[in-house]
Amino acid sequence: MRVLLHTGKGGVGKTTLSLATALAAARHGHRVCVLSSDAAHSLADALGRPVGNRPVSISDGVMAREVGVLEELDRSWSEIQRWLRELLRDETDEVVAEELLVFPGLEELLALRAVREVEASGEFDVCIVDCAPTGSTLRMLRFPDALRIFMDHFFDLERRGARLLRPLARRMGAERLLPGEGFFAAFEQLYRDVEEVQQILLDGDRTSARLVVNPARVVVDETRRSFAYLSLYGVVTDAVLVNRLLPDEAGKGYFSRWAQHERQELEAIEQSFPVPIFHAPLRAREPIGVAALAELANDLFGQRDPSDMLVRTRPIRLRKRGRHTLLEIDLGGGAEHEVDVLVAGVELHIRVRDARRRIALPASLEGRAVEEASLRGGVLEVLFEP
Ligand SMILES: Nc1ncnc2c1ncn2[C@@H]1O[C@H](COP(=O)(O)OP(=O)(O)OP(=O)(O)O)[C@@H](O)[C@H]1O
Ligand SMILES: [Mg+2]
Incomplete structure (x- = not known):
């Protein structure tokens, strides 16, 4: 099953274009499911009809569903969070603690479990995901890394510790201070879920992100960063959708300067994103309902x-x-990225602005020093010694 993730800055048209894309895919004979993983659902607003946590048919071959953030999960997660906060209070790795405790990224990630359900049903060829604005989407991608570090470093220790201490704690009437087996089971399940979702996101044969932009400087700048981050985390971006372009007839007179600005931004967009670019005009009114979206x-x-x-x-x-091994990461052009690279045992640590990533190196590269790291034409090249 093909998976398309629509992301971009707030309000640029992610929901609108997710639905438009679904309708277009259905016209080509695909069975399509549109999911919104954004907690602030708006499929219903864009369709002008209610949509809920159960898939509803919105047009021939297209179903839509707003994934409910399950209350159940909410509750067990807040339990997990409470323990984590205690647990990590004294740990030095603040980044890990911070990332584990940021709720929005996790919420989005867990909503994406619905993609697995869509696939398991066997009823769909394409799953289109209307994601939360870029901030949350990127946090979501960082989450599995943080979770893995936690699992590797603390989890078993804590669990064993809790088991050992429980009889003593019981005698002292302090058992509630220790996380119970339920906590660990919930945590392991969460870890498995997150891993499965990550596998889908990183499967470049079937999953890709579509970045929705408006032709405005701030939007394009943020989208460049998103493109870099997505690449850094291994997610393929296979198109940029430029929405709300002034139509020719509207770009005259009073709006001629705006039209000129837009042309400059379009050029910048073409130079920044080495992927196909699609355009949608600003409509005279909100494209609401299946007919307007199909248009x-x-x-x-x-x-x-x-x-x-x-x-x-x-x-x-x-x-x-030659005898060197080269690791390449697409970060996109047009932006000056500050990149730090460091090899730590079996991992490569990369920092691009405020995003940090640990990339597990293949065994053949373990222990090899980085000879050179540079950014060329939007591609980060890390050269390893022979
Ligand atoms: N091409 C267009 N022409 C006119 N109006 C548009 C166009 N695309 C989207 N809109 C309108 O702009 C508003 C925002 O669109 P939409 O909800 O799809 O954005 P979004 O990126 O999903 O927002 P959010 O970040 O809040 O989820 C909506 O009212 C929508 O109808
Ligand atoms: Mg939306």
Whole structure:
């Protein structure tokens, strides 16, 4: 099953274009499910009809569902959070604590478990996800790393500790201070869920992100960062959707300066994103309802099947250069990224601005020193010694 994630800055048209894309894909004969993983659901607003946690049919071959953040999970997670806060209070690795405790990223990640359900049903060829604005989406990608560090370093220790201390704690009437087996079971389940979701997100053969932008400087700048971060985490971005372009007839007179600005931004967009770019005009009114959305889809994709995988390169690649090994990561062009690279045993630590990533190195690279790290044409190149 093909998975398309729509993300971008707040209000740029993610929900609108997720639905438009779904309608276009259905026209090509695909069975499509649209999910919104954003807690602030708005599929219903864009469709002008109610949508709930149960899939509803919105048009031939298209179902939509707003994934409910399950109350049940909410409760067990707050339990987990409480313990984590205690547990991590004295730990030095503050980044880990901080990331584990940031709720929005996790919420989004868990909503994405619904993608597995869509797949398991066997009833769909394409799953389109209307994601939360970029901030949450990126936090969500960092989450599995943080969780893994926690699992590796603390989890078994804590569990064993709790088991050993429980009889004593019981005698002292202080048992409630120790996390029970239920906590550990909940945590392990969470870890498994997160891993499964991550596997889907990182599967470059079927999953890709679509970045929705408006032709405005601030939006384009943020989207460049998103592109870099997505690549850094191994998610393929295979298209940029430019929404709300002033139509020719509207870009005259009073709006001619705006039209000129937009042309400059469009150029910047073309230089920044090495992927296919699609355009949708600013409509005279909000495109609400299936008919208006289908029309917008037509402007965007014409006869093309939007569910095609539109690029074939992976964002993170390993290749040989003579006797050296070269690790390449697409960060996109047009932006000055500050990049720090450090090898720590079996991991490569990379920092691009405020995003940090630990990439597990293949065994063949373990212990090899980095000879050179540089940014060329939007690609971060890390050269390892032979
Ligand atoms: N091409 C367009 N022409 C006119 N109006 C549009 C267009 N695209 C989207 N809109 C309108 O802009 C508003 C925001 O769109 P939408 O809800 O799809 O954005 P979003 O990125 O999902 O927002 P959020 O970040 O809040 O989830 C909506 O009212 C929508 O109808
Ligand atoms: Mg939305």
